[in-house]
Amino acid sequence: MARVAEHAAALDVERIRADFPILRREVHGRPLVYLNSAATTQKPRQVIQALVEFYEQHNANAHRGVDTLGEEATALFEGARAKLAAFVGAPDPACIVFNRGTTESINLVAHAYGRKVLKEGDEVLLTQMEHHSNMIPWLLLAQATGATVRHLPIREDGTLELDALGSFLTHRTKIFSVTGMSNVLGTIPPLRRLADAAHAVGAVLMVDGAQLVPHLPVDVVDLDLDFLTVSGHKMLGPTASGGLYGRRELLERMDPFLGGGEMIREVFWDRATWAEVPWKFEAGTMNIAQEVGLAAAIDYLQVLGMENVRAHEERIAAYAMGRLLDAGARIFGPTDPSVRSGAISFWFKDIHPHDLATVLDQEGVAIRAGHHCAQPLMRVLGVPATARASFYIYNTPDEVDALIDALRVAERLFRTA
């Protein structure tokens, strides 16, 4: 237990916690212990303040009109784009398409890139540990094009079966789309290796960054990624913020996704031409305030340093896994904290995850229970659901202890008489 304290703390967690108003509230008369950041993170006052300030001082539609407010809103929105581009190492802000996050980004690529390049007999490669949002858009695409979707298996320990990569990734594969960090198992695949393997057969590599980008330093150039999704709401940002990084040549070759205002250059009765990248993909009034809020979230994370964010999570995940295993829990996914995230799925004493989550909630501890939008993966794991505790910059070892105490309450309640 003391091992956590031996290291110099990567983050000043008490100071961080003071920035999150919601962490001061109680649930069922107990202090809130929020262990569900893989679903969505809480928001610091700096992000909330950015939203308030935008609406109180600068609110206008972006890219329309020449009035002062319109100019300010446009500058803030485009400033947020530059900030997100720099955060993921994109060479150019034009490589960032804003939208509601990962689900919309994958649908965008499946539609605007997939329909353009896929023919019958082609393949899309996924893995067995994908979120439904990295499955369903490809299923729809396969139905529309006659292409086939395949799934790279996982090993017993929750890592990808890389020995099988050669037989799954072939010249028929046109798109390889993989999670950068599993929301169920915590697994972090070797992305650079996957990118090289995809490029060697002429495929593009798309990374579902919903869990990855909030928790690790990411550089799309170093990793040689073709597409990367960003979910702002999982990295301190507002809901419906984030977007897509795409290699510029690819974005330029792609067809539009949604049609409407702002994404056009010239419109005639019977045809139209498209705006430049990235605006070609941004139809209608955008999520301006949300992206401005995301910029404040990125500022917040950059002050902490993503290396420190990662170091903190590795430590708290190590502590949590140790205590869970001691308590008799079964953990799904790798147990080496250096190769996994702080999202820890477990099964405890044969108590159904829903029952666990209800009991824990009564103790003020918020976790997630269910199939985590990964039903096929649950079948591979042989369970109907799992409980999942996930950690972020504001979580403390004391909160891990609160989780374990709450599990004991559940154990007493469900102990066979």
Place this chain on the structure above:
Amino acid sequence: MALEQLYQEVILDHYKNPRGKRAVPGAELSCSRNNPLCGDEITIYAHLEDGAVADLGFEGSGCSISIASASMLVEAARGRPLNEAQDVAVRFRAMMAGSVEPDEDTFGDLVSLTGVRKYPARIKCAVLAWDVFQEALSGAGDATGDAPH
């Protein structure tokens, strides 16, 4: 304490020792469904004889609330004439929706499930087996004979 109201002993007892948790031999009616929110899955088997639910059973996996509810359903509906069995289901739903009083004489153990009403996210668990049961019985019109299918 709130938890003990939700997880009453009757519920835990039905969960740990579910009644009728088995496939029913010669069941003319069967139906499966899962709760897309949590992956819980229940299959109901019913054998009809002389217009009554002569035998009833279920299989599946789920949380304590969904399994206990299925077990109580078996006790509440087994042996009843078809129309009465259907009526129990309708009244149970009404009780869970809060429009019918939880009366121990009519509902028996089922009354214990009203604690779930305070947990809106869990009501789906309590009614899952009943959804499946009602769907199974809706096939009764074309399965009144003795021959399985």
